Amino acid sequence: DGGITQSPKYLFRKEGQNVTLSCEQNLNHDAMYWYRQDPGQGLRLIYYSQIVNDFQKGDIAEGYSVSREKKESFPLTVTSAQKNPTAFYLCASSTQGASNQPQHFGDGTRLSIL
Amino acid sequence: GNSVTQMEGPVTLSEEAFLTINCTYTATGYPSLFWYVQYPGEGLQLLLKATKADDKGSNKGFEATYRKETTSFHLEKGSVQVSDSAVYFCALTIQGAQKLVFGQGTRLTINP
Numbered sequence: 402d403g404g405i406t407q408s409p410k411y412l413f414r415k416e417g418q419n420v421t422l423s424c425e426q427n428l429n430h431d432a433m434y435w436y437r438q439d440p441g442q443g444l445r446l447i448y449y450s451q452i453v454n455d456f457q458k459g460d461i462a463e464g465y466s467v468s469r470e471k472k473e474s475f476p477l478t479v480t481s482a483q484k485n486p487t488a489f490y491l492c493a494s495s496t497q498g499a500s501n502q503p504q505h506f507g508d509g510t511r512l513s514i515l
Numbered sequence: 516g517n518s519v520t521q522m523e524g525p526v527t528l529s530e531e532a533f534l535t536i537n538c539t540y541t542a543t544g545y546p547s548l549f550w551y552v553q554y555p556g557e558g559l560q561l562l563l564k565a566t567k568a569d570d571k572g573s574n575k576g577f578e579a580t581y582r583k584e585t586t587s588f589h590l591e592k593g594s595v596q597v598s599d600s601a602v603y604f605c606a607l608t609i610q611g612a613q614k615l616v617f618g619q620g621t622r623l624t625i626n627p
Contacts, residue, residue, distance in 0.1 A: 407558075432613055443519075443604060443617035444559075451613070459614070491558050495613060501547040501566040504615055506558035 404428065407492050407507035413515050414479065414486060422477045422510045424492035431497030433475035434504060437461060438489040447490075450475055451497055479512060487514050517542050521605050521618035528595055529626050536590040536621050538579075538605035546607040548572075548581055548588040549615070553602045562590075562603070597625045 405426045414420045426433065432451045436444040446459030450469040464483025469475055475494075479486045489511050493504040522537040540546060547566045551559040563572030568583035577592045588605060605618040 405558075434614075441619070443619045444615070445617075446614055449614065493559075493615075497613075501564070501608070501610075503549060503561040503564060504613075506551075506560070508556075508558045 405492055405494055405505055405507035407490075407510050409510060410508070412510055412512045414512060415515050417481045419478055419480050420512070422479070422490055422492075422512070424475045424477065424507060425473055426475075426492075426494045426505075427473060428494055428505060429472075430494035430505070431472065432495045433469070434493040434495075435459075435465075435467065435475070435477045436491045436493065438491060438509075444491060447477065486512055488512060517546070517607065517609060517616045519605050519607055519616055519618035521603075521621050523619075524621040525624060526621060527624045527626065530597055531594045532625075534590070534592040534595045534599075534623070536603055536605075536623070538588045538590065538618060540586050540588065540605075540607050542586075542607060542609060544609040546609055548579070549606045549608075550577070550579055550588070550590050551604045551606060553604065553620070555601075559604065595623075595625050597627050599623060600625045 408423045434449040435447040448467045450456035466478045491509045492507045495504040496502045549564045550562040552562045563574045565572040565581035571580045579590045602620045602622045604620045606615045
C-alpha cells in the first residue's frame with residue numbers, strides 16, 4: 402500500500418544532542434512537508450520541499466534542518482539550537498503544483514527531552 | 516494574510532446527537548478548504564474538501580459547504596458515533612501555493 406512512513410514513533414533527546422526524524426513516502430509525490438504540533442494548537446510548518454535538492458523554510462524553521470537528496474525521503478534534524486523541541490512531529494506529502502489536492506500525513510514522531 | 520479560526524473545544528456530545536464545528540477563514544486569494552481528522556496517537560487523515568464556492572464536501576456522514584459570502588466551512592454530521600471522537604482541523608491552501616494553513620483544532624468527545 403502507498404503511504405508515508407515516519408520513524409521512530411517515539412524519540413528521546415539529551416541536552417546538546419542533535420536527533421534526526423525519518424520520513425519516507427512511496428506515493429511518488431514531489432512535495433514533502435514537516436509540521437510541528439503542540440498540545441491544543443494547530444500544526445505549524447517547519448520546512449517544505451517541492452522538488453529534490455530544494456527546500457524552503459516554513460514559519461518556525463529556527464533550530465531545525467532538512468535535506469532532500471531523494472524524492473522518497475525528507476529527513477528532519479532537530480538541532481541543539483532548538484530550545485523547546487518537545488512536540489509531535491508530522492511529515493506530509495502531496496502532488497506538486499496542485500493546491501486543491503490534499504496532503505497525506507504519516508503517523509508522526511513524538512520527541513521528548515531526557 | 517491567510518488564517519483559519521475554528522470553534523473552540525473541547526466539544527462533548529452524546530451518541531446520535533447533531534454535530535456542528537464552526538470554521539471561518541481569511542484568505543488573500545482563492546482558497547481550497549479541507550477538514551482533517553486526527554485520532555489519538557495518529558497523523559492527520561483527510562476527511563473532506565471543497566475547492567470552489569458553493570461546493571459541498573462529504574464523507575462518512577460528515578458534510579461541509581464552502582460559503583464564500585460568509586467565508587465559512589462549517590463541519591456537520593447528523594448523528595455522531597463514539598468512533599467519531601477525535602480532533603478535527605479545518606485548513607486552507609491558496610491557489611498557486613501548496614502550504615496548508617491550519618486552524619487550532621477542535622477536540623470532539625462522543626459519550627455512549
